[in-house]
Amino acid sequence: MKGVKVYCHAGRNGCVQLRKSQIFKVHVGVYRADQAGLDGDGGPWVSICEDHGAVCNHATLKVVLEQAPWLNWCEVCQGSQ
């Protein structure tokens, strides 16, 4: 696809970033939904709690990168606090 950045990180298609949350000590992945084969109905950018499998869609890359470390969408992480 011309003009569209292709994301691949840590050998994962569509992966923008894979990092460890300093807050919850779990791995958080940020993906572009269409390139990663994920459901993009809720937003083209997806953050995943890699440890618990919780998935959240976001509208923009800026938002997903801001939200990723906080894991607001993962009930297991939120419950551990």
Ligand SMILES: [Zn+2]
């Ligand atoms: Zn979690």
